[in-house]
Amino acid sequence: MRIYLSADMEGVAGISSRELHLVPEGGQFAEARVLMTEEVNAAIGAAFDAGATYVLVNDSHGHMNNLLPSLLDPRAELSQGYPKPLYMMEGINEEFDGVFFIGYHAAIGTADGLLNHSYNSRGIYNVRVNGKTMSESMLNGRVAGHYGVPIAMIAGDAATIRQTQADAPGVRGAVVKWSYTRGATRALSPERARQVIAAAATDATRDLAAGKVKDMLMVETSPIVWEIDWVYTPMADLACLVPGVQRTGDRSIRFESPDYLTGFRAFQAIAIISYSV
Ligand SMILES: [Zn+2]
DSSP states (O other), X not given: OEEEEEEOSXXXXXXXXXXXXXXTTSTTHHXXXXXXXXXXXXXXXXXXXXXXXXXXEXXXXXXXXXXXXGGSXXXXXXXXXXXXXXXXXXXXXXXXXXXXXXXXXXOTTOTTSTTOOSSOTTTEEEEEETTEEOOHHHHHHHHHHHTTOOEEEEEEEHHHHHHHHHHOTTSEEEEEEEESSSSOEEEOOHHHHHHHHHHHHHHHHHHHHTTOOGGGOOOOOSSEEEEEEESSHHHHHHHTTSTTOEEEETTEEEEEEXXXXXXXXXXXXXXXXXXXX
């Protein structure tokens, strides 16, 4: 039983502020790293107790050096650093049995989603795949789906769990906080949040062992249409430098991909280019 775990930071209990918690210069970044690492540990421990034999943890926030290696459950392996070509999903392949998302957040434009954004938080106003608005859990989940790997659980705020389960109802959800706005939240204590995550990870690992994966798989039918609306017009200008990208409006572009992984890689490239504006 091989588990792939992608860990973001915005959805961790006790984290509420980009300036204080999410960037290395933040006054509470050191504390945030501990909170993030211990939520990941809660999932790792429960997975091994329920029969997992291997867990790969991918540090998926910002420049991806947030988790504290010395504090991480020693049974897991850890991917860190930047760049990683598949970013939040680097290292996923068909040899995994299931995916856990920890610390995840809601899509850009979700009123009750703390720190809601979809990849480039300064640039992407909306991203759709085959006409459907995507959160990061949905975008990343389809990378796993490309390899036939189901999303077994997700932890984050209530809005994140709601969006993910609307897309794939079989995904186990661990709600660790409830957001009033993009900047304010009410959270479980870190200790209680870890208990909730461990319970979901136990159930999720048992689901995988029992083959209950039907409503956990996120897959798209090819060919796949990608559409991005940008905050600023030059981001659309730059995206159109990439072969195959078409302008569909002042701030909008589209492209098609023959399979999801190819499109996701193009999306990553375009999102990174847009940071230069
Ligand atoms: Zn993040």
